[in-house]
Amino acid sequence: MDMLQSDSDWESSSDSGSSSEDMEELEFRYGGQAHSILSCLDESIGKIDDFLSSEHGFVCGDIVSSVTDKSGQTGRVVNVTMLVDLESLYGRVIKNMDSKKLSKIRSISVGDNVIQGPWIGRVDKVIDSITMLFDDGMICEIDGTDQEKLVPLPPNLLEDPLYPYYPGQRVQVRLPTAASRSTRWLCNEWKENHGMGTISAVNAGTVHVDWLACALGGCDEVSPQTSPPPVQHANDLTLLPLFLHENWQLGDWCRVPAVDTKEIFVIGKTKTTVDIAWQDGTSSFGLYSQSLLPVNVVNAHEFWPGQFVLEKSANDDEPPASGGQKWGIVSAVDAKEHTVKVKWKSFVDMSNTGSDQVEEVVSAYELAEHPDYSYCYGEIVFRAHVDDHPSEDYTSCIGFVSGFKDDGIEVTFASGAEITVVPSDIFRAEKHEGSTGTPLQDHAVEDLSQVAVDRGKQLVDHANHPWESSSSYFLHPSTFGILTSIAARIFGSFTSSSMPNPCCVAEDGDQLEQFEKCGLSTDMKPLVAVEMQRFETACPEQEAVDVDENEGFKSSSATQSCDLFRKFDMVNDCSDHHFVDGAGKEMTMSQVKRSWLKRVQQEWSNLAENLPESIYVRIYEEKINLLRAAIVGAPGTPYHNGLFFFDIYLPAQYPHEPPLVHYRSGGLRLNPNLYESGKVCLSLLNTWTGTGTEVWNPESSSVLQVLLSLQALVLNEKPYFNEAGYDNQVGKAEGEKNSVSYNENAFLVTWKSMLYLLRKPPKHFEALVEEHIKQRSHDILVSCKAYLDGGEPILADGQLGAQGTRKGSSDGFKIMLAKLFPKLVEAFSVKGIDCSQFLEPEK
Numbered sequence: 001m002d003m004l005q006s007d008s009d010w011e012s013s014s015d016s017g018s019s020s021e022d023m024e025e026l027e028f029r030y031g032g033q034a035h036s037i038l039s040c041l042d043e044s045i046g047k048i049d050d051f052l053s054s055e056h057g058f059v060c061g062d063i064v065s066s067v068t069d070k071s072g073q074t075g076r077v078v079n080v081t082m083l084v085d086l087e088s089l090y091g092r093v094i095k096n097m098d099s100k101k102l103s104k105i106r107s108i109s110v111g112d113n114v115i116q117g118p119w120i121g122r123v124d125k126v127i128d129s130i131t132m133l134f135d136d137g138m139i140c141e142i143d144g145t146d147q148e149k150l151v152p153l154p155p156n157l158l159e160d161p162l163y164p165y166y167p168g169q170r171v172q173v174r175l176p177t178a179a180s181r182s183t184r185w186l187c188n189e190w191k192e193n194h195g196m197g198t199i200s201a202v203n204a205g206t207v208h209v210d211w212l213a214c215a216l217g218g219c220d221e222v223s224p225q226t227s228p229p230p231v232q233h234a235n236d237l238t239l240l241p242l243f244l245h246e247n248w249q250l251g252d253w254c255r256v257p258a259v260d261t262k263e264i265f266v267i268g269k270t271k272t273t274v275d276i277a278w279q280d281g282t283s284s285f286g287l288y289s290q291s292l293l294p295v296n297v298v299n300a301h302e303f304w305p306g307q308f309v310l311e312k313s314a315n316d317d318e319p320p321a322s323g324g325q326k327w328g329i330v331s332a333v334d335a336k337e338h339t340v341k342v343k344w345k346s347f348v349d350m351s352n353t354g355s356d357q358v359e360e361v362v363s364a365y366e367l368a369e370h371p372d373y374s375y376c377y378g379e380i381v382f383r384a385h386v387d388d389h390p391s392e393d394y395t396s397c398i399g400f401v402s403g404f405k406d407d408g409i410e411v412t413f414a415s416g417a418e419i420t421v422v423p424s425d426i427f428r429a430e431k432h433e434g435s436t437g438t439p440l441q442d443h444a445v446e447d448l449s450q451v452a453v454d455r456g457k458q459l460v461d462h463a464n465h466p467w468e469s470s471s472s473y474f475l476h477p478s479t480f481g482i483l484t485s486i487a488a489r490i491f492g493s494f495t496s497s498s499m500p501n502p503c504c505v506a507e508d509g510d511q512l513e514q515f516e517k518c519g520l521s522t523d524m525k526p527l528v529a530v531e532m533q534r535f536e537t538a539c540p541e542q543e544a545v546d547v548d549e550n551e552g553f554k555s556s557s558a559t560q561s562c563d564l565f566r567k568f569d570m571v572n573d574c575s576d577h578h579f580v581d582g583a584g585k586e587m588t589m590s591q592v593k594r595s596w597l598k599r600v601q602q603e604w605s606n607l608a609e610n611l612p613e614s615i616y617v618r619i620y621e622e623k624i625n626l627l628r629a630a631i632v633g634a635p636g637t638p639y640h641n642g643l644f645f646f647d648i649y650l651p652a653q654y655p656h657e658p659p660l661v662h663y664r665s666g667g668l669r670l671n672p673n674l675y676e677s678g679k680v681c682l683s684l685l686n687t688w689t690g691t692g693t694e695v696w697n698p699e700s701s702s703v704l705q706v707l708l709s710l711q712a713l714v715l716n717e718k719p720y721f722n723e724a725g726y727d728n729q730v731g732k733a734e735g736e737k738n739s740v741s742y743n744e745n746a747f748l749v750t751w752k753s754m755l756y757l758l759r760k761p762p763k764h765f766e767a768l769v770e771e772h773i774k775q776r777s778h779d780i781l782v783s784c785k786a787y788l789d790g791g792e793p794i795l796a797d798g799q800l801g802a803q804g805t806r807k808g809s810s811d812g813f814k815i816m817l818a819k820l821f822p823k824l825v826e827a828f829s830v831k832g833i834d835c836s837q838f839l840e841p842e843k
Contacts, residue, residue, distance in 0.1 A: 129205035338812030
């Protein structure tokens with residue numbers, strides 16, 4: 001009999017009998033337990049599916065959007081209802097338990113906020129007091145270091161490093177014959193046979209507290225020496241119950257006091273519904289959390305009902321006095337049109353929340369969150385005028401924000417009272433360990449070489465490697481006169497006695513000797529006349545630079561017209577330069593190296609020859625380590641036709657260290673990379689992380705590359721995505737929506753800053769500012785008029801985003817531009833520009 005089967009026989013056998021053979025194999029291997037194993041596996045998979053399908057819970061104050069309208073209005077969570085399924089250590093199951101009925105298994109835990117007298121602090125460490133019931137009925141209380149003598153016995157059902165011991169846990173006790181002093185016997189005394197027992201209770205014993213703030217005037221007015229001792233007993237502390245019921249998560253251990261005060265449970269499943277206050281003033285109740293999406297990034301021009309806001313100053317260059325601003329409460333918001341309905345109040349009448357308040361629809365771009373009244377859910381607050389309350393009971397003066405109601409703030413105090421107050425009745429507890437300033441938000445910058453393809457790759461390539469050329473750099477006699485005549489004035493520490501007065505020489509061969517007399521570089525190759533000629537003819541339509549044998553290089557006049565305004569020139573007054581004092585890094589004569597002077601000259605030549613038409617640079621006769629640049633905003637960006645000024649400093653270690661760059665902001669923020677303080681965040685300047693060509697390279701990077709990066713990468717068409725981590729939002733509804741809003745505001749702030757520049761232009765750029773406005777004022781005003789009349793939005797593509805459908809600027813943008821437009825007309829008219837066609841007829 002042939003024992004081999006054909007292929008078809010194997011195939012048919014496999015088709016017909018594989019299932020039964022598999023079952024038989026399982027039965028053989030697992031001794032009849034296959035069905036049980038498979039059923040357990042199915043059950044486990046089901047539990048995993050349930051776990052993965054469980055929603056991520058929301059807490060009050062979270063900002064959300066609807067799953068069905070991701071780019072529409074957002075809302076704020078105002079109430080959370082959470083139902084949980086519980087299972088005890090011994091298999092007891094409770095379903096749909098309201099999380100408000102749960103309590104933590106410790107009365108006080110690490111991270112809790114506690115009160116003693118007028119002080120509030122945060123718990124850093126808790127040493128539990130454990131009550132033990134031995135098998136023979138003896139009882140003792142173990143505290144402190146003796147807890148290390150308790151060894152859990154298997155099965156240890158709750159393996160949690162935060163809660164190593166729990167009621168009902170079996171432990172082995174390893175106490176010495178003479179029990180520790182911290183062990184207190186409640187029934188009988190220690191015996192040798194007291195080896196195992198059961199934990200009957202776990203309570204907080206000794207508590208280590210970091211005291212944060214005092215209700216009597218705040219931290220600044222109370223000496224730290226008056227704070228309570230850091231080591232406290234739990235019975236002497238009052239807990240501020242900031243752990244809210246919506247904070248429970250899967251896997252948390254808890255108690256159910258209404259069911260059993262000792263039995264502990266683990267949360268196996270949650271079901272959350274929320275109430276939402278939408279931006280338009282409507283509310284939704286009992287929404288399942290799966291129908292909502294968390295909004296992770298909220299732009300500065302989004303507001304919600306009940307929020308306290310300030311009207312931004314009408315002044316463009318000075319912050320207003322606090323008493324001069326209106327403040328109010330948001331009633332409703334039109335998210336698509338960026339308009340806000342506000343109930344205005346005065347600073348004099350802070351307590352009035354009646355119906356006689358004036359309501360007005362304003363632009364979201366002219367509002368800011370009130371800095372003093374911007375409270376968050378769960379924020380710790382003190383009641384104002386604490387001295388009016390009994391000093392022996394401060395629990396009615398210390399609480400936390402639990403809601404917003406009737407144009408007021410709902411506060412839950414440590415005493416248990418819930419009171420709605422006006423903002424002026426409370427103040428926040430300033431914490432010692434935290435900074436009160438707003439964190440700076442840095443941002444990533446893309447590789448310059450990729451952008452250079454669109455902006456003129458050849459120009460950028462030359463900017464990156466200006467010295468990789470077959471021609472040598474030589475000092476022309478006049479240029480040599482510049483360097484030697486001003487070298488003694490480059491840095492503040494030089495004196496007239498440290499360097500002789502130089503004179504120009506006609507022959508190249510005498511230059512090295514002259515440098516040696518001055519104590520300067522002697523290995524820097526001199527320039528021949530042809531180099532200086534290239535310098536002079538960089539802009540052939542401009543007048544040549546006057547060179548005098550005795551005076552060296554004459555500074556340009558600041559009053560020359562824009563047609564003659566050189567892209568690169570030298571001036572003689574740096575008194576308003578941000579780094580005039582050397583940025584705290586002033587160099588001495590011994591620090592001036594030959595290579596440094598050579599590199600500065602190379603930077604000058606590179607700038608003179610390769611600056612594009614939209615960038616202007618001035619160097620300084622008395623300090624050659626300073627530069628100032630003006631950049632014109634590129635078309636297709638919200639910065640189009642704007643002027644942006646940067647002060648630059650070349651340190652002693654240059655080019656081994658990048659230059660320092662300061663943005664002249666006028667106190668305005670118009671780009672994620674450019675701060676009000678003047679900080680410029682750019683990987684090329686090593687002020688942000690980067691790799692490869694993104695960071696400064698001493699061999700190839702240059703000042704010109706920095707300027708091109710600022711123009712192409714920073715002042716780009718969608719600056720919102722410059723913010724760190726926001727690049728992953730490109731093309732997504734949320735990101736594109738925020739980008740449109742950011743662009744509208746950037747346009748408005750750009751022209752606010754231009755009003756400031758017209759009043760106070762930087763030195764030596766007065767002519768550029770004036771002539772720039774004269775040449776482009778008509779285009780600027782025509783564009784503004786088109787926006788006001790419903791023209792294309794600020795984005796170059798005219799779209800809200802890849803999924804957007806709305807075109808045209810928002811109403812909020814138009815409201816703000818309508819207020820800015822007449823100021824532009826007035827400012828241009830003062831400069832002698834005919835703006836009559838843009839003037840509104842008198843009524």
